[in-house]
Amino acid sequence: MNKLAAIVLLALCLGLGAALPDASAILRAVDANLTSSSAKSSTRMVIHGKRSSRTVGSINWSQGSQKFFTEYTAPPREKGTKMLKVGSNLWIYSPGTDRTIQISGNMLKQSVMGSDLSYEDFMEETSLAEDYSSTVEGETVYDGRACWILNLTAKKPGKAYYKCKLYVDKTRSVILYELLYAKSGKLLKSVQYSDVARIGTRWYPRYILFKDELKDGRGTEYFVESIAFDISIPPGTFTKASLKK
Amino acid sequence: MLKFLIKGVFRDRHRYFFPLLIVSSGVLIMVFMLALINGYMDSFIRQNSGFETGHLKVVTRAYSELISQKPYDLGLLDIQSDLQRWKQAYPQLDWVERIHFGALLDVPDSQGQTREQGDVIGYGVDLLSSAKERQLMGLDKALAVGKFPAQASEILLSDKAFRRLRLNLGDPVTLIGSDVYGSLAFMRFTVVGTIKFGVEALDRGAVIADLADIRSMLDMEGGAGEILAFFKTGKYDPTAVKRVRDGFNRQFSDPEEEFSPLMLAMSDQNNMGYLMGMMRYLLGIFSLVFICIMGIVLWNSGLMNGIRRYGEFGVRLAVGESKRHIFWTLVLEAMVVGVAGSCIGIILGVLISWYFNIKGLDVSVFNRNSTLMTEDVVYTYVSLRTTLAGFIPGVLSTVLGAMLSGIAVFKRQTSQLFKELEA
Numbered sequence: 001m002n003k004l005a006a007i008v009l010l011a012l013c014l015g016l017g018a019a020l021p022d023a024s025a026i027l028r029a030v031d032a033n034l035t036s037s038s039a040k041s042s043t044r045m046v047i048h049g050k051r052s053s054r055t056v057g058s059i060n061w062s063q064g065s066q067k068f069f070t071e072y073t074a075p076p077r078e079k080g081t082k083m084l085k086v087g088s089n090l091w092i093y094s095p096g097t098d099r100t101i102q103i104s105g106n107m108l109k110q111s112v113m114g115s116d117l118s119y120e121d122f123m124e125e126t127s128l129a130e131d132y133s134s135t136v137e138g139e140t141v142y143d144g145r146a147c148w149i150l151n152l153t154a155k156k157p158g159k160a161y162y163k164c165k166l167y168v169d170k171t172r173s174v175i176l177y178e179l180l181y182a183k184s185g186k187l188l189k190s191v192q193y194s195d196v197a198r199i200g201t202r203w204y205p206r207y208i209l210f211k212d213e214l215k216d217g218r219g220t221e222y223f224v225e226s227i228a229f230d231i232s233i234p235p236g237t238f239t240k241a242s243l244k245k
Numbered sequence: 246m247l248k249f250l251i252k253g254v255f256r257d258r259h260r261y262f263f264p265l266l267i268v269s270s271g272v273l274i275m276v277f278m279l280a281l282i283n284g285y286m287d288s289f290i291r292q293n294s295g296f297e298t299g300h301l302k303v304v305t306r307a308y309s310e311l312i313s314q315k316p317y318d319l320g321l322l323d324i325q326s327d328l329q330r331w332k333q334a335y336p337q338l339d340w341v342e343r344i345h346f347g348a349l350l351d352v353p354d355s356q357g358q359t360r361e362q363g364d365v366i367g368y369g370v371d372l373l374s375s376a377k378e379r380q381l382m383g384l385d386k387a388l389a390v391g392k393f394p395a396q397a398s399e400i401l402l403s404d405k406a407f408r409r410l411r412l413n414l415g416d417p418v419t420l421i422g423s424d425v426y427g428s429l430a431f432m433r434f435t436v437v438g439t440i441k442f443g444v445e446a447l448d449r450g451a452v453i454a455d456l457a458d459i460r461s462m463l464d465m466e467g468g469a470g471e472i473l474a475f476f477k478t479g480k481y482d483p484t485a486v487k488r489v490r491d492g493f494n495r496q497f498s499d500p501e502e503e504f505s506p507l508m509l510a511m512s513d514q515n516n517m518g519y520l521m522g523m524m525r526y527l528l529g530i531f532s533l534v535f536i537c538i539m540g541i542v543l544w545n546s547g548l549m550n551g552i553r554r555y556g557e558f559g560v561r562l563a564v565g566e567s568k569r570h571i572f573w574t575l576v577l578e579a580m581v582v583g584v585a586g587s588c589i590g591i592i593l594g595v596l597i598s599w600y601f602n603i604k605g606l607d608v609s610v611f612n613r614n615s616t617l618m619t620e621d622v623v624y625t626y627v628s629l630r631t632t633l634a635g636f637i638p639g640v641l642s643t644v645l646g647a648m649l650s651g652i653a654v655f656k657r658q659t660s661q662l663f664k665e666l667e668a
Contacts, residue, residue: 047426047427049426049427050307050318050319051322051504054426077424077428077464078428081429092429094429094431096431096432096433097419097431097432097433098357098433099351099353099357099419099431099433100357100358101351101359101419101421101431102359107349107421110423110429111423111427113426113427113428113429114423114424114426114427114428115427
């Protein structure tokens with residue numbers, strides 16, 4: 001009788017194990033949706049501050065996960081400010097002072113335009129599968145979609161977020177909800193993704209709500225107004241010289 | 246009776262000289278020390294109020310909760326019309342607007358690339374339209390090299406930071422900070438002078454810039470982090486300060502609104518209330534110790550006098566004078582000596598204090614390791630209160646000493662009197 005129970009239990013465990021897919025396979029599918037050889041997007045960020053909300057517009061170019069260029073288009077005070085990321089270097093160009101300043105050290109922890117995003121967030125590599133080891137915790141329904149719950153732990157030290165919990169849409173391989181933790185286990189940031197649309201061959205969220213959990217406030221809404229993948233980007237875009245153009 | 250006693254005291258050198266010497270020198274020391282402590286306290290209040298707290302300060306309620314962090318993003322925005330109303334409501338006050346901010350000072354090379362960087366504490370104050378801030382912050386005295394900003398985009402930098410960043414006067418620098426909405430804010434300035442405050446935290450890296458420039462840099466047009474108010478008399482009066490603060494908060498502050506203005510008294514900020522209370526407490530202790538020491542010394546002097554006048558008391562008792570009467574005449578004599586000694590002490594004390602009130606006393610040697618914001622030269626301050634605070638203990642200690650030694654009169658046995666006189 002005992003042997004029979006043990007066999008049934010083993011069978012159940014194996015059955016359950018078989019129901020959970022490989023976490024790295026899920027992450028690779030997520031990466032495939034998010035990354036591209038190149039991209040150009042037009043975005044709008046609505047930052048809900050303590051006193052008021054303001055909208056920051058930008059046009060962004062990226063090449064792989066190492067090169068990133070942003071030009072702010074609104075509000076008037078920020079218009080013409082540019083940001084360039086190449087590898088682990090980040091520069092900001094201020095048209096008012098005509099100076100290009102490298103952002104490093106503690107300055108990376110500063111908020112981008114007063115939003116719930118930090119410069120450090122921009123410095124993060126976009127390949128989750130490469131940067132994190134992962135396990136599937138289980139499944140759930142989030143925002144009406146069946147999701148896998150993944151637990152991620154940074155493979156290398158120095159990552160802005162040591163642990164992450166992701167809710168990944170089972171069928172579209174898009175993250176719908178993300179909780180980002182420090183090594184101590186403290187929740188630092190939460191990110192909600194929605195308005196997932198089919199863009200070419202990939203699924204992509206066009207609305208993201210970032211919430212810095214260490215700050216009061218209603219978070220930062222990020223609207224992707226348009227995005228095009230695998231496009232040709234003019235040479236010289238990802239150089240310091242382009243900041244002053 | 247009093248005239249008789251006075252004559253008696255001053256015709257007998259032994260009766261007055263030693264007690265008079267002790268009382269007058271004690272009162273002299275007391276008056277001078279009180280004047281010095283008062284001067285130090287005045288300097289402390291002047292320096293701290295001018296640089297940091299004002300006699301009163303207006304901030305938002307949200308700002309007041311994090312006031313030590315100087316969160317200018319929680320500061321007062323579009324405040325000019327409100328400020329005009331406050332000025333009308335409190336014509337006895339002078340008002341100055343300030344923004345404290347932290348920033349990174351970036352020094353470019355000839356190519357415009359970063360050559361050096363350093364953290365700085367910034368002060369946005371009105372440098373161009375009036376000289377009030379120069380006086381309040383003691384900038385004239387603090388200016389080490391160069392000149393004061395005379396136009397927009399000119400700044401003063403702490404001398405240490407200036408040398409550490411290998412700058413020359415006239416060099417361009419860029420201040421990088423966060424604007425009131427949290428965006429990175431950049432502004433180009435020219436260093437036209439350096440300052441030394443003698444306070445390590447400020448000398449390590451302070452930037453003084455014109456308020457209008459900092460408003461523009463931090464996107465705070467018409468706003469301020471803090472608004473400081475000073476009594477036009479220049480004197481810090483705790484009672485008046487509390488009255489104004491309470492009236493202002495009743496009239497202009499809304500406890501339900503986090504960005505509503507809130508007035509703070511100097512004593513509500515930076516532990517100043519505790520520090521000033523401690524100083525007052527020390528003054529009290531000082532007076533008490535003085536009375537005790539002087540009392541003991543004069544008691545001893547009274548006892549010596551009593552031994553010398555042993556025979557005299559015997560005769561007075563023999564002719565029918567009561568012990569109580571002798572005791573009270575001794576007390577009265579002591580009071581005469583106390584009053585005279587205290588007057589002499591006060592005159593000398595006031596003269597010496599007056600000298601140091603004009604010349605000042607260099608206390609820089611005590612300030613070397615101090616983090617308190619105090620001036621290196623302290624000017625003694627004599628007031629009626631100081632002189633009374635010297636006079637009363639002077640008289641009290643003499644009377645106390647006489648009363649303690651006079652107890653011996655009651656122990657005198659008249660039955661032994663003639664034997665003593667025969668001997």
